[in-house]
Amino acid sequence: MSKVIVVDDEPFILMMIEDKLRKARIDVITLRDSRVAVETIKRERPDLVILDWMMPEVSGIELCRTIKNDPGLKDIPVFMLTAKGQDADEQLGLRSGVSRYITKPFSPKALLEMVQEILTK
């Protein structure tokens, strides 16, 4: 079973994604605190990480850079799920190694499709 880690400080976003992915038989670990995210990713070795950009403590983009700069983790694909909808933000995200840049509001169904697509790759 594929494993996905979702980091977001909004509990309802986590709930939605968790419910949607669980239903598609994908193992989901949700994190509200972005500070423990890197440790968790190192421990759990997920197949995919979904990050919110705007989080207190450590922002999603920082997390993404940490993951992409870690030789052991850099192959894990990262999705950025954010309310920052400007083109420039998206460019910055993609430059930081984000595989998919998804702007809120998002369709859980479309998200699931993207997750499944990258997991089957």
Place this chain on the structure above:
Amino acid sequence: MRIHRTVPALVLSLFVALVSVYIATLNASFDPLVISIIIGMFVGNISEVRELTGAGVETAIKLLLPAGIALYGTQLVFSELRPGILVGILCAAGGLFGLTLLLSRVFNLNQKLSILLATGVAVCGASAIAVISPLIGARKEDTSISVISVMMLGLTGMIFFPMLYDILSLSREEFNFLAGSTLPMLGQVRVAAGSVCPECVGEALKIKLVRVSLLVFWATIAVFLSGKEERRVSVPWFVVVFIVLALVSNFTRLLAPLMEYLKNGSTFLLSAALAAIGTSVDFDAIVEEGVAPLGVILFSWSMIILMMYLVRNLF
């Protein structure tokens, strides 16, 4: 060994021998041995006859051949052995013998066949082959083809030697030596010499007889050549009888009254033996041997004649 199975073959062989001996009396050039083997071959290749004789042929050969060989001892004449002629004959016969063996090797003939051919050419044709073949354990096909080949050679020599006498303008002595030392068979020598001059016949026959008397010598060499080292050469009884008879007939007058019968008997028995051999031989086996044996001996024979001519001209 069942007698009744041997009888048809034996009877057939003896009958063929009888016929061939009769034919041989018609002309000196007709050799009973050769005629009987040819007739034997023709008769034997009729399938009905083959069925009739069956395995009895082998027995017949084993009976007739040693007997013929044993009696053949009487035909050896040592009285003419004079050193001068002996050396010449030894040279010619030795040359023929060696050259034939050598050429046989070149033409890739089997060893036993080549020994048979060499002996046949060097000594006295069919009878010599008949004598040697059991000693070296030759195959029947080899025996047959060598007999026919040597016969052919002899006939050729017999026809052409008189012409050679005229063309090369040989002296009588020289011609006698040539016929006596190179023609394999007694009858042929007689015809060839006779066609030149009636007086020559005796002289040539003398030389021929010397050659025949050397059979023992050649036979020993042939056995040695064919025999493997490990095989002990046990001297068969018929050889002993052969030698005894040869000695007795040459050095005593003991057998003088019987001599003619013994000689004829030996010829008859050998004819019968060869007839039996001919009967048991397949034509195709002979055909398969082909004319290579003939070629070999013809070639070696011509070489020797040429050398003789050269030697004569040199001295």
Place this chain on the structure above:
Amino acid sequence: MAKTRIIYRQILIFLVFAALIVVPLTFTIVKQVNMMILQEEREMSPQQAEGTAHREFSSKLLDQIAPFVFYILVMALMLSIFFSRRMLISLKGLQRGSQAMKDGNLDIQLEVTSDDELGDVTRAFNEMVAALNAKTAELKQKDVYVNAMLDPLWVVDEENTIQDINPAFTRLFGYSREQVVGSSIYDFCDERNAAIIRGQMEQRRDRGMSSIYELSLMGRDGSTIPVLVSGSPILSGDRIVGRIGILKDFRDQKELRNELQHSKEYAETVMDSIEDQLIVIDKDYRIVRANRRAVLESRGQVIGEFCHIAAHERGRPCWTEGRECPAQMVFITGQNYRTTHEHVGRAGERRFHEIVASPIKDAAGNVLHVIELIRDVTERMKHEEEIFNKNRELIALNSVASLLNKSLRPEEIFSKVLDKMIEMIRMDGGGIFFIDEMKREMTCQYHRGISDEFIKTMGRIRLGEDIPGRVAVSGQVLTTSDLSKDHRIERSIIKHSGIKGYCCIPIRGKERIIGVFCLFSFRVHVFSTEEVNILNSLGEMTGVALENVRLYEKMRELYEQQRRRREEEQSQILSISTKLGSALELKDVLGSVLDVIRTIFNADFAWLLLSDAEGNLVLKSAAFPTGGGNEVIYPRGVSSIEGYAVDRKAPTVIADIRAETKFFVSPVLSHLAAQSVIAVPMHIGDKTVGAFALYYVGLREFREEELHFLRIIVNILAVSIERADYYVRAIVEKGLSDTILQSVADGIMTVDRSSRIIAVNKAFERMTGMPAPEAFGLPVCDVFRYSVENMDFRLALGECMEGALEGRRASMEADMVSASGYVIPVLISSSPVLDSAGTVTGVVNLLRDISKEKEMDRMKTDLIRSVSHEFRTPLSAIVGMTEMILEGDVDDARLRKYLHTILSEGVRLSNMVSDLLSIARIESGKETLRRDVIDVNAFLGHLTGSFSASIKQKGARVGYDVDAVRNFVGDEEKLTQVLMNLMDNALTFSDEGCIVEITVKRRDDILEIALADNGWGIDEADIPHLTERFFRGSHKDKVKGTGLGLALCSDIIRMHGGTMRIESAVGVGTTVLLSLPYKESI
């Protein structure tokens, strides 16, 4: 022995031929010779006894010939041997080959020894062997296949006698091949099965077709084995010579079939226990099976009825109502199909059915039946519809709000807002009426869903008349569910136009009602309170937006005016200086210059008086030639206005010269009867040059700028006059401080025809960091080489100058990097400098800093961006969760939770909208303050209480110190809002365990409320911007927020007549100081 015969015969024939030739020949020769000798003898000696000699002779001759005969015969034998040999080898080879073939060894190839017929035969033989070999291999392989077949197989001939079987047959039935081959197939089955076979055979045989049928055959052990026979004919040409039958073991299938029979009952039980209706539909759309529920629901026999009976109750198929039939969809696509249909129940109630249709396919993939699962989802759908409507309202609200913020074009605002409103409450159309205050009339300016003709017939509506008129007057929203039946509305042009649902909303401006929105529907529409509220607030928002637009437009107009004037002035200055600069003889142009100045200031008369050495004021030039010049107008000592101005060294304005007695007016001007006069002195350094005066016939007031401008012009004149030839150089060399160029904030560069700088101003120096003397003589574009990023700027500048050199004005915007490294957006405008002949002598380039304008643009964009961005997070809950519910992803247990989240996020969104709205209101001045007496202790206690949860979570310590202040007057609600915002900020922008202190102090008639924390602090650069809307400081990536809080606080405090001050240091903490006018009681 056949094998030797051919050779034997050949040799024999050879010999016979030889003999046939040789023997007669011999005899002929002998006889002939004999005869010849006989004849000879007779002739020679006929008497002699005949015969002896020749008789001997002939035998001798025969003797001679015999060897030759023998020789020839043996020769013939040898030759025959020779010739036979090759033939024999070939023959022997063939013989061996055939023998080998007979023994089954086909792996032979013979050597071709001769190329005669025998060689051909050998070759043919080789080919034959090879062909045979291939054939054998093929047959062997076929045998392997047949033997490897898992299913038994038999081959029967026409008489149904078994010719062959494969090992599988033996395995299945137990008979060995030997037992079976030769026996009839009827031996293996009983009468019944034999009849089946016969039937199949007769039926199919003639047609040569394959057949498949089921049989039971007897095995060796006596058991009956069911098999499925598939037989095919074996054809030889057109004739059937036998049949091949594959007998498939059917025992397992038989069992399966039995099991199926049992399980069918089981399945039916299961089907019946399903709570939803379940029906199976065949290709004719008739129900072939239905579970108990379906039977119950339709109260009667359903099997055999059309499929819509079960679901619809009304007996009309779906497609007649314009919907796709699910069963049809499945039959067409072969895929599962899921849909929700609205049906009308027996009692006329609306019911929603979710229909899931799935195909039942046969092995070939054809759809045979369709299973439909029909579930009553009416309850859920109602729920969903409610959510959906709520959601749509929020989205529309959001889009309206953003639209209002985004757009400054009234037409766009109105048409879009109208569309959104119609969409939001699902109306059929609407219009906007605007009030013409002057005529007290209203006209429809935007409309949807109504024809233009109808609007024309409606014409103008007087205020107070009809519905829009009444609403415009009352300012109250009017709604009616059915217009035609509403007794309140008696007279209306639209009363009987078919419109039913109707509402009219006032658009409120700052102080008055600007117009009304009218929305209508052709159906009955009951307006809910929420809808009315939303409409009301939209009306207000639109009004505010419109006011804003008007204000903005006005502002822009003013700005434009100002700009235009400035440009005008500059161009005038330029034209003056151009004229002065290019003129060789000052006198030639002075008159026309004065005339220009007079025209600029709309004066009736202008002249220039110079003071000579004696102190007399001498006429230098006048706006129109009144005299020769150089005549003394005012001698020294005569009190004139010009003289007065020169003495004061300042411009002097006299409103009415006739009322002034102390100034003497020259008789030259007596005919003019001038009233207002302005006199400007001319100085260079301390030296008095003279004065310039403008005379007006009427009254004239001077604005400060006009004076300033005039002074500048006069300065130029003074300089020109003083040193006419070197005027331009003089300007530069005087340090430029008191010249026009210097007073301009924009950078100015004057260049000659070859684009080399001849003059620059201070602003230019500031921008480029290049002192003026260094700039002289440089090609203008080279000046900006200090930064590579000025590339584009230089290109733009070059382009503008090119235009100017061709005699036209040109302007462009470009980003310029200043000397200190800032990027300044600049408007470059270049104007040509013309001499009197009209040829271009140089170009004046103006570089105007337009960063302020740019900044305004940026802020507007930021505002739009933040709004849309902040709305995204709650929207993702609403949109995403609704989607998941609609998708059926959420089970009932979680459904509540989801709906809760949607609700709370919806509330959050609407809070944000109302935040924005209240700021907009405050700023538009619409909001009024209430005056409450506030108990400070209770106020602060309530405040800290509402934060107890987050205080606890953060481990913060909050204390307050109230210094003898009990009560004060203010708007409690709004001040609570302020302090909650500040408190929230203090707790959010700080680490755990932070300390927050609230102090309330009174200082005379000022109440000071200070809120201090020891949090992260704010960047010094950010502090001035804190109260800007949507401004978010350096922590914006970490913390969510709208950027509206402090803006709102600041607005509220300002409403109270107070001030808000923020002091902060990064890493130390922040203190917010609120100062309010103090009043203890009302």
